[in-house]
Amino acid sequence: MPDKKKLAIVILNWNGQHFLKEFLPGIIQHSKEEARIIIADNASSDDSLKVIEQLSNDIEVIKLDQNYGFTGGYNRALKLIDSEYYVLLNSDVEVTDGWITPILQYLESNPNVAACQPRVRSYKDRHLLEHAGGAGGYIDFLGYPFCRGRIYNTLEKDNDQYNDVRDVFWATGACMFIRSSSFHNIGGLDESFFAHMEEIDLCWRLQQDEQRICVIPQSIVYHVGGGTLPKSNPRKTYYNFRNNLMMMHKNLPASKLVIVIFVRLLLDGVAGIKFLFDGDFHDMKAVFSAHLSFYKSLPKRIKIRKEQQARNKTNYIKGIYNRSIVADYYLLKKKYFSQLDTDSFT
Numbered sequence: 001m002p003d004k005k006k007l008a009i010v011i012l013n014w015n016g017q018h019f020l021k022e023f024l025p026g027i028i029q030h031s032k033e034e035a036r037i038i039i040a041d042n043a044s045s046d047d048s049l050k051v052i053e054q055l056s057n058d059i060e061v062i063k064l065d066q067n068y069g070f071t072g073g074y075n076r077a078l079k080l081i082d083s084e085y086y087v088l089l090n091s092d093v094e095v096t097d098g099w100i101t102p103i104l105q106y107l108e109s110n111p112n113v114a115a116c117q118p119r120v121r122s123y124k125d126r127h128l129l130e131h132a133g134g135a136g137g138y139i140d141f142l143g144y145p146f147c148r149g150r151i152y153n154t155l156e157k158d159n160d161q162y163n164d165v166r167d168v169f170w171a172t173g174a175c176m177f178i179r180s181s182s183f184h185n186i187g188g189l190d191e192s193f194f195a196h197m198e199e200i201d202l203c204w205r206l207q208q209d210e211q212r213i214c215v216i217p218q219s220i221v222y223h224v225g226g227g228t229l230p231k232s233n234p235r236k237t238y239y240n241f242r243n244n245l246m247m248m249h250k251n252l253p254a255s256k257l258v259i260v261i262f263v264r265l266l267l268d269g270v271a272g273i274k275f276l277f278d279g280d281f282h283d284m285k286a287v288f289s290a291h292l293s294f295y296k297s298l299p300k301r302i303k304i305r306k307e308q309q310a311r312n313k314t315n316y317i318k319g320i321y322n323r324s325i326v327a328d329y330y331l332l333k334k335k336y337f338s339q340l341d342t343d344s345f346t
Contacts, residue, residue: 133172169319
């Protein structure tokens, strides 16, 4: 039997009793022989803890004293867990039989790989690849994230067209396998993000530490998505715009910092105007608030940037698309990953 101390599946929960009821039994069924299953609870006010007790006596629970968000919750929980590998698993993910083995074997055979993700399909439309991860995450040179199988809101049907193991820019936080040593050595998740884009920032820093990020499509999971904040929520808009600015400011090399941030400010302004014309006043306001928050935090962000740049071992990062995904998608109508210019990827 595998050493269950080697792998810990850690599910961060906040008022997610409905997801625990639906998905935890399957996680137990397909994982209990290979891993510890741990719920880190962000001070839920619903009946999450009662649901866990009813489902199994083998599940470990870490009770946090308040809602620390995705970043703070995981940072605090993982400090308490002694395992060689972690799985950061959203509570709204359905796992499948054999989902652990391909990724764990790859990590064991490739010590320079820090993190991996499975292929992520949509739970609601099970033939489609899913928004948060698809078959591996990428980013364009301006900082816009996308996936194999998902560019903006276009989801591709999964016909095994992205069935190869490969290095990517980022692995999804919905289901990320990561070495505990890699996670802790680079300081874990950036808690100033609270939630959203924190896994992209984490993977960027791992690559700057000369470690690899991979997708292992032979492992398959299904993700509901929007379990905590739906896509249309202005709070999510705020986090996405603010956190993207913070991530770019912290990680970009000096030669690209000024021009990229300047262009992003212009494009974010265009996005705000589009929200306004579409009648999404609250989303427009969220974009404005995100920028205001970023500007107010600049003295702190400059310090964080200096510390990060001093730690970097390399600025050669895999998985960057050296074209504008915005222009390719909206102007050139390239909706699928296979239509992108393959020579433009690092």
